[in-house]
Every structure is written in structure tokens, then in C-alpha cells.
Amino acid sequence: AVSGQYSRHLLMRWARFGRRYICGALLLGHVALLVFFLFLYYWDPASYDMLNGDYDGDDTVAVVGAGASGISASWVLTHGGRKVHLYEELHYLGGHSFTYEETDEDPNEVRYYDLGFIFNNEKYEQYRAFSRRFDNTLIATQLNTSSAMHGKYWDNANPLPQETENELGDEINRFMEFVHQPEDGFRYLVPFGIWVWYHGFSEEFIDRCIKSTLTVLFVTKFGVMKQSTQAILDYFKFGEGFTHLQDQNAEAKVWRTENGSQQMWMKSIDDSFGTGNLDVFLNSSVDVVERDGGGWTIKLGSGVVATYKQVIIALPANVAQRVVKGGFFRYTLTRQIDYSTAVVSLHHDYGMTLGQGFTQANERVLYYVGENEDGAFHMTGTIGRIFGRMDSTVLLTVHDEDLKLDESLVKKRFYWSHH
Numbered sequence: 001a002v003s004g005q006y007s008r009h010l011l012m013r014w015a016r017f018g019r020r021y022i023c024g025a026l027l028l029g030h031v032a033l034l035v036f037f038l039f040l041y042y043w044d045p046a047s048y049d050m051l052n053g054d055y056d057g058d059d060t061v062a063v064v065g066a067g068a069s070g071i072s073a074s075w076v077l078t079h080g081g082r083k084v085h086l087y088e089e090l091h092y093l094g095g096h097s098f099t100y101e102e103t104d105e106d107p108n109e110v111r112y113y114d115l116g117f118i119f120n121n122e123k124y125e126q127y128r129a130f131s132r133r134f135d136n137t138l139i140a141t142q143l144n145t146s147s148a149m150h151g152k153y154w155d156n157a158n159p160l161p162q163e164t165e166n167e168l169g170d171e172i173n174r175f176m177e178f179v180h181q182p183e184d185g186f187r188y189l190v191p192f193g194i195w196v197w198y199h200g201f202s203e204e205f206i207d208r209c210i211k212s213t214l215t216v217l218f219v220t221k222f223g224v225m226k227q228s229t230q231a232i233l234d235y236f237k238f239g240e241g242f243t244h245l246q247d248q249n250a251e252a253k254v255w256r257t258e259n260g261s262q263q264m265w266m267k268s269i270d271d272s273f274g275t276g277n278l279d280v281f282l283n284s285s286v287d288v289v290e291r292d293g294g295g296w297t298i299k300l301g302s303g304v305v306a307t308y309k310q311v312i313i314a315l316p317a318n319v320a321q322r323v324v325k326g327g328f329f330r331y332t333l334t335r336q337i338d339y340s341t342a343v344v345s346l347h348h349d350y351g352m353t354l355g356q357g358f359t360q361a362n363e364r365v366l367y368y369v370g371e372n373e374d375g376a377f378h379m380t381g382t383i384g385r386i387f388g389r390m391d392s393t394v395l396l397t398v399h400d401e402d403l404k405l406d407e408s409l410v411k412k413r414f415y416w417s418h419h
Helices: 002-043 068-079 125-133 162-179 185-189 192-198 203-218 229-234 261-273 317-323 328-334
Strands: 061-064 084-087 099-102 111-114 138-141 145-149 152-155 254-257 278-281 286-292 295-300 305-308 310-313 340-347 367-371 377-381 395-399 410-418
Touching (some): 002 192, 061 295, 061 305, 068 084, 068 261, 099 261, 111 261, 125 261, 145 203, 152 203, 162 203, 162 229, 185 229, 192 229, 203 367, 203 377, 286 317, 317 328
Parallel strands (some): 061 084, 145 367
Antiparallel strands (some): 099 111, 145 152, 286 295, 295 305, 340 395, 367 377, 377 395
16 A cells, blocks of 8 residues: 555656646747747848838828728828828728628617627727727726536626536636736746646636637637737736636726727728828729839739838738738748638527527626537627617627528628638
């Protein structure tokens, strides 16, 4: 018996030390990779003249991409006296800040629902500054999220039921202890997946609690385990974070934009037009941006070619690395950002979404993350209620092709590429 206890003790010691060595080796590899890419970035000669203070104020600036970044850049430039050509491949402005105008539920009233950029918080300082500038009201809301995974239900909007308390309560409390610790520079370098493995958090806790709440933030469940540990912990902080695990009485951490975020960006465009310095080109796909002597050549899908001294690329990284030619190391860096494409459906099909696994949810829950009986993963928001319409039954679901919604209940569908 003594020999058996000693053997088990020895094995546990080896396991503990082995885990430390494995984590240490993985961390050193991660740090080495970061240093390597930083070296490549600063070594790349083509990057030296990207930003400088020497320019001719009479030169027109090309801004490629009319989402929030491109529109805000155009506003700053036009109000600073610069002439701007704003290019957008779509037929509308706003990019991910797309606002749906609903009239079916009440023909006498237009209801505005954001389908992309749904919420913001105090860290979005520039967005909130634009909101103040254009008198757009920000309204407090909560990321009250539920999950139906592993055949079990959980939500962060209500106290844990007794049967769940013993399973998840201890892990939630232990996780929140790390959240409230002072920021640690070491944790910024550690991928979240390595950190949770080292600290022994269960797969069930990660799936049911962490991945569900972060799926609402990231719009995708992919890539969560690759994120910086400290960044993930910061999302759950009281006051300055975005979301919560068991904080049903906390003050709101996020805000939505009344009448939708796209309306605000349209006001910004109108304000820029008022300066006389802005020209907008819709349905104008920019296929190539490349260096041309002391300037840049832009080639449109229509065959039109234009040359500018200065260009602002306001595109997602996966699009930018395809459009901007040259600069191998910048191309390599942008490849480090992963994107996944999901289907986004605005619909009324409760049966295939909220009707499977979420019977315990009450009116406090606004977001639902889970798998239906066919194993199809989805993230569904009661988008009407999120935007203050408590009588609304419209749902917004981000899903893959495996989720088969009743087409007669789908109001709008599009594909969304998200990092």
C-alpha cells in the first residue's frame, strides 16, 4: 500500500512538472514567433515610408472601404481641408454597421435593428465621440447569454440552479478570481487555450460558459483559444468589461445605438459632403493597390485606373492582403488574422433555434448559443427585444450551412466574414 501511494505521488509530481515544462516550451515558442514577426515588420524596407508628416494639402486622398473606419477617416480628412475620394464595392455605406429597417411587425412604425455592429462599450471612445457629435442616443443593454451544450442548459442572467451550482459554480468563482487580479504582462503573451489547460479548467466549463459568452462578442466560436489570456480575462471585468458569467445584478456594460449605427454613419457622410471635399464611388470594387514611384496606383474592377499620392486602406485584413500588392512581410503579418464566413439569417423560426434546449430561458436572456438536435451550431439573438421592442418575435441567427431554417420564416439572409 505504501509503495502504491508513493508511486501515485511520484506520478503526480511528474505530471505537475511535465505540465509546467510543456507550457514553458509552448510559451517560449509563442514569444519567439512574436519577436520574429516584429523583426520582419520593422525590417521590411517598404514599410518605412508608409506614414510621414510630409504631404501636399492640395493632393486628393483615396480611402478604400466605406465601413466605419473609412467613413470616420473621410470625415476627419474632409474637415481638415483635404479632398477625399471614398471607394466602396457595395451599393450602400456602413460596411458591418448594417441597419435593417423593419416594417412588417407594425406597418405604422419603422423599427431599426443593427445586424452587424450591434453593441459598443466605454472602450469605443471614437465611436462614442461620433455618437455625441451626431446626437445618436446610446442605450444600455446587457449581454445576457445562455448556452445549450453537452445536453445541459446554462445562462449568466439568473442565479445558478442547485443542480448546476456544484458543477459550474466553483469553476466560475475560480475563473473570476483570476479576472479580478491585477493585469499581468505575462498573460498577454500566453494563448488562452494553454492557460486554461494549465489551470485545469474543464472542457464543459469552457464550452458552456466561456465559449458561449465569447461567441456573442466575437460572432464566431473559432479562434477563442488562440486569443491573449489577459485580453480574454479583461472581457469579464466588472465595470470596464463587456460580459459576465454570474453577474445578474450588475450594471450594463454595453450600449446599443438607437435607430441603428448605420444611421449615424450616414449623418457623418452628409456632414462630410457639406465641406465640399468628398466624392463617393459606390459599386466600385478596388482590385489592386500598388506602389507607383512616389504614389499609389488604384485599379478598379471596371478597368478604371487612378493615381494618388496617399491612400488609406480601410478594409478587413483578409481583403487588404489580397488587394495591396508588394510588401511580402506585411502580407505575412495580415495572414495572422483568421476569418470565418458564417450565414446570418433574420427570421421567425423558433423551432430550429430557441425551441431546442432553451426551455429554461426566461425574458432576461437575450442571446442563445448552442447546438440543435441535428448538431448544427448557432448563435441566436432576440434582436427585436435587444433593440427595446419587447413585443417583437424576430430573431437574428449566425450559423453554418448545417442549420436548416424554414425558408418561409426567413426575412433576410446574407454571408458574413468575421475575424
